[in-house]
Amino acid sequence: MxxxxxxxxxxxxxxxxxxxxxxxxxxxxxxxxxxxxxxxxxxxxxxxxxxxxxxxxxxxxxxxxxxxxxxxxxxxxxxxxxxxxxxxxxxxxxxxxxxxxxxxxxxxxxxxxxxxxxxxxxxxxxxxxxxxxxxxxxxxxxxxxxxxxxxxxxxxxxxxxxxxxxxxxxxxxxxxxxxxxxxxxxxxxxxxxxxxxxxLAPVRRLSQAVKSVTQTDQLNPIRIYGRDDLGELTKSFNLMLRSLQTSREQQRQLIADAGHELRTPLTSMRTNIELLLADDKSGMLPEGARSVILGDVAAQLGEFSALVGDLVALTRDDHLQRPHEPLDMADVTEAAVERARRRGPGIRFDVALEPTPVMADAATLERAITNLLDNAVKFSPSDGTITVTLEDGTLTIVDEGPGIAEEDLPLIFDRFYRSDRARNTPGTGLGLSIVDHTVRAHGGSVRASNDTERGAKFVMRLPVITETAEPTL
Known part of the structure; x- marks a missing residue:
């Protein structure tokens, strides 16, 4: 009871x-x-x-x-x-x-x-x-x-x-x-x-800030009062707001840049297709022009597909979903060099690779190295030499092209950025961004500079593992 x-x-x-x-x-x-x-x-x-x-x-x-x-x-x-x-x-x-x-x-x-x-x-x-x-x-x-x-x-x-x-x-x-x-x-x-x-005043301010973010979509930071636990909580919340603001700005920039870059091939394809449709009705195109236009459409489709593929690779965090496993970076680099040789048949490759065990995803790492090599092939003369060196987890690629202008060096890894020298060369402007994105996901770094005697120089560094390292997810 x-x-x-x-x-x-x-x-x-x-x-x-x-x-x-x-x-x-x-x-x-x-x-x-x-x-x-x-x-x-x-x-x-x-x-x-x-x-x-x-x-x-x-x-x-x-x-x-x-x-x-x-x-x-x-x-x-x-x-x-x-x-x-x-x-x-x-x-x-x-x-x-x-x-x-x-x-x-x-x-x-x-x-x-x-x-x-x-x-x-x-x-x-x-x-x-x-x-x-x-x-x-x-x-x-x-x-x-x-x-x-x-x-x-x-x-x-x-x-x-x-x-x-x-x-x-x-x-x-x-x-x-x-x-x-x-x-x-x-x-x-x-x-x-x-x-x-x-x-509880700081807690109410945090609550009000959350409501403000929800209602007004404005990521305004909160004033910090004191250095106690609530002050640390406010700092963490402001850091989250700044990260969210940065992410939102990057998303908006990506959408704007992608829309701009996608509009050009789509407009060109639409013009060529309209010409082909008009030719079906009136036969206005001269002999052989139809084949030229179809070739242009095929090339534009290839450019469009490459651009979409680069955008998907850049925006999806596949490196967080795929398990990293121990592999030899030398093998991945050798496979990328073989692909680059097919794209530059007249270019000589001077390759020196040391066994370098790393934790990585082979597919995404090979694509990043291939993008660096494609960039070197693109700007090298047809009979030039590309030097590829791998030592102590550091991959160095040097070409014999015109190099990179000093004002372009800080922007070379930005999305859709293309220097004045690259305006007339094929590409989407996303290759080096994918390289930077992938290398950072693997805990490494990549840097661009100019070789003192030759052309552009790219240095990629990844952490080397010991033989007893276990795979991580």
Missing amino acids: IGSWWIRLRRGIGRLVSGQSLQWRLALLTGGSVALSVLAVGATSYGVTRWSLLEQLDRELVGVAQTASQTISSNVSNMGGLSADMLGASNGLLALVSADGVVKQVPGQPVALPAGAEEITIARMQSGSSARTVDADGTAYRIVSVPMTVDADHYAVIYGRPTTALEATLGSLWIVLLAAGLLGIVTTTVAALWAAQAV
């Missing part, structure tokens, strides 16, 4: 707290904790004070009873000459009980004191004292009993006094404790509410 009641109480409190805001939860929990503390302290203080007052009253009553016993012992039959008027000054009552339980009251007392087992025991044992609270004629009395012996007869003197003053004092104490406790609970709850409001 008690267990089910406690469970229902906990569930009710849980529903009450969970339905409030975090600020009010902290305030309510603080107020509840203070209320329990005040209740415990108040109950303890009240109990200790009551016990102390009763002890003090009992000592006083015992002293009066012992004094009265000396007076009564001189004349037991007449109660030592004591009367109700004499006891009325102290608002006390007096009685005498014998060992056989016969009770004798002071003459003229308005209320008769009862004698119970405790008082009879004192009379018979003639040692110690007793104290208890009794109800006499509708009034609470605190009575004590002390032993008395007269001519071998054993008695107990009973003395009592109303507890009205004691109860009034305890009532006043209870009111003071209740008022102080309520004031403390209210004050603490208000202070906790204010403190929670101040502490």
